[in-house]
Amino acid sequence: VEISERMIEREANSLLADYKNRLSAQGINWESVLKSQEGGEHDIMKTIREDAALRIKNSLVIDKIAKEEGIKLTPADIDNKFQELATAYRISPQEIMKSISKNPEIISSLSQQAVNDKVRAFLTENNKIEYKLVESK
Numbered sequence: 001v002e003i004s005e006r007m008i009e010r011e012a013n014s015l016l017a018d019y020k021n022r023l024s025a026q027g028i029n030w031e032s033v034l035k036s037q038e039g040g041e042h043d044i045m046k047t048i049r050e051d052a053a054l055r056i057k058n059s060l061v062i063d064k065i066a067k068e069e070g071i072k073l074t075p076a077d078i079d080n081k082f083q084e085l086a087t088a089y090r091i092s093p094q095e096i097m098k099s100i101s102k103n104p105e106i107i108s109s110l111s112q113q114a115v116n117d118k119v120r121a122f123l124t125e126n127n128k129i130e131y132k133l134v135e136s137k
Helices: 005-025 030-036 041-069 073-088 091-098 104-126
Strands: none
Touching: 005 041, 005 091, 005 104, 030 041, 041 091, 041 104, 073 091, 073 104, 091 104
16 A cells, blocks of 8 residues: 555654653653764654554554444544553643644544554454364364
8 A cells, every 4th residue: 555755744743743742741851862862863753664664554544444443533542542641651632632622633643542542453353263173183
């Protein structure tokens, strides 16, 4: 599957923003991370872009399964994602919403994560393998 450069760039920007937010929540300065990396920002961005391309391919598969199986997001699914972030960052869901509302890429990423969760749950629930003992002759 061909993925446009724009899609990769958008996803890479979202991943980078998320990474910086996680660092900030841990009290780590982005500039200090850059200084500590041998290849600097170039190597970090190369890795992030590779991750972005893989995530896009995965999300295309997940989206196809969701469409075929009629799996849709509800407001509760998004609320659960906000709650997960709030717990991870130890702040209120309202603060998370206020912070994230300024960045549509993060909202899109959270929505995709919620779809991924629902599709994984669907696949786990509906793909039970039955083992049968077969007598050998």
